[in-house]
Amino acid sequence: MASIRLERQRGHAAEPANDPRAGAEGEGDSPGMYPLQASRSYPREQWYVAAYRNELPAGKPLGREIFGEPVVLFRSDSGEAAALSGLCVHRFMPLAGGQVTGGKLVCPYHGYAYGADGQCVHIPTGGKPSPHAKLRHYPVIEDGPFIWIWPGTAEKAANTPLPDLRDIGLSGDGEGWRVDTAERLDLDARPALLVDNLFDLSHIAFIHLQSLPGAEGLALIPPVFDRTDVRFRVGRTLPGFVAEPDTAIARTMPLIAGRPVFVSLHTDFYSPAMINSSGPWAYELVDGNQPGAPIAKINFVHIVTPKNETATHYFNVVSRDFDLDDEDISAQLVAQTDRVRKEDAVWIAQIEKYADRLDVRKEISTKADEGALKVRRVLQALIEAEEA
Ligand code: FES
Ligand SMILES: [Fe+2]
Numbered sequence: 169m170a171s172i173r174l175e176r177q178r179g180h181a182a183e184p185a186n187d188p189r190a191g192a193e194g195e196g197d198s199p200g201m202y203p204l205q206a207s208r209s210y211p212r213e214q215w216y217v218a219a220y221r222n223e224l225p226a227g228k229p230l231g232r233e234i235f236g237e238p239v240v241l242f243r244s245d246s247g248e249a250a251a252l253s254g255l256c257v258h259r260f261m262p263l264a265g266g267q268v269t270g271g272k273l274v275c276p277y278h279g280y281a282y283g284a285d286g287q288c289v290h291i292p293t294g295g296k297p298s299p300h301a302k303l304r305h306y307p308v309i310e311d312g313p314f315i316w317i318w319p320g321t322a323e324k325a326a327n328t329p330l331p332d333l334r335d336i337g338l339s340g341d342g343e344g345w346r347v348d349t350a351e352r353l354d355l356d357a358r359p360a361l362l363v364d365n366l367f368d369l370s371h372i373a374f375i376h377l378q379s380l381p382g383a384e385g386l387a388l389i390p391p392v393f394d395r396t397d398v399r400f401r402v403g404r405t406l407p408g409f410v411a412e413p414d415t416a417i418a419r420t421m422p423l424i425a426g427r428p429v430f431v432s433l434h435t436d437f438y439s440p441a442m443i444n445s446s447g448p449w450a451y452e453l454v455d456g457n458q459p460g461a462p463i464a465k466i467n468f469v470h471i472v473t474p475k476n477e478t479a480t481h482y483f484n485v486v487s488r489d490f491d492l493d494d495e496d497i498s499a500q501l502v503a504q505t506d507r508v509r510k511e512d513a514v515w516i517a518q519i520e521k522y523a524d525r526l527d528v529r530k531e532i533s534t535k536a537d538e539g540a541l542k543v544r545r546v547l548q549a550l551i552e553a554e555e556a
Pocket of ligand 1: 258279
């Protein structure tokens with residue numbers, strides 16, 4: 169999220185959102201509330217990002233643990249990405265250390281070769297490979313900057329479209345958008361703790377005080393919740409916001425520097441794999457406090473892929489719809505998101521150390537936690553639907 173100086177809002181009075189009366193009777197006291205309940209994982213029947221597309225050049229396999237399973241990705245002769253279970257059927261050597269030869273994935277140990285469907289097609293010492301010499305094949309789709317994988321039941325993948333990310337430039341050809349990929353972080357915490365963090369703005373005043381100066385008051389603006397077919401939004405608006413000169417937001421969104429605009433700051437849950445923090449979306453200010461024509465949009469898109477029950481691949485891309493060729497803006501935005509995410513990663517991992525021992529029913533929540541609690545329920549419903 170870009171730096172926001174709340175004191176320069178016009179026509180808007182920020183109100184405390186944290187009702188101390190919520191206290192011990194807050195929403196977090198629901199019995200068994202996700203994410204800390206033992207034996208609960210993360211929704212599996214979903215599309216997840218296995219890798220950035222540019223992580224998988226032709227001719228070289230890529231290994232990645234997903235939902236606790238070793239997975240190997242490679243490109244076949246046609247150039248299409250394939251994802252297979254990552255251990256060779258012969259002696260379980262990790263195939264990520266192998267080679268791609270003639271469009272086949274070749275094991276580094278004794279040279280068994282596999283096609284994109286996972287079938288072993290060649291054994292160097294002779295003999296016809298058995299039909300049982302076959303690796304699990306995962307459904308894969310390449311779209312936008314991502315290679316998506318379906319870790320659940322393959323039949324369900326065919327009936328489930330990818331999350332619709334057109335409004336942030338990440339579906340299809342991305343016409344009119346600039347997309348920059350940030351670092352993939354190995355987060356030592358379960359995915360649900362990351363989601364909790366992404367919908368929690370009250371930590372900005374503490375963990376990100378240095379990296380997001382001026383944004384510490386955002387949690388005090390009452391959020392509006394909005395659900396569409398595409399996503400669930402926790403949104404806040406700042407009518408009359410002015411980006412002060414020489415602030416991070418003025419440097420990365422020069423179109424709004426020094427004049428009052430209408431700003432939307434929202435966090436959108438598109439799927440368990442994809443959460444967008446607008447940073448921000450700016451509109452012309454009309455009638456004193458209403459949004460007019462859109463001016464510019466920045467998105468810090470958080471991509472959550474379960475590595476295993478206590479670790480997460482934390483991808484991130486930044487998309488924007490203005491100054492598409494400005495490399496300096498891209499560099500600033502990527503540096504900002506990586507700095508902020510690394511701060512989160514350090515602290516979330518501290519909770520993970522104790523997560524299996526904690527009783528979530530004893531959490532104390534306040535009004536400020538409402539957005540994160542609502543998203544927990546969205547996740548919980550998805551998990552329960554899978555378990556039904
Ligand atoms: S372990 Fe892969 S060929 Fe032997
Ligand atoms: Fe954070």
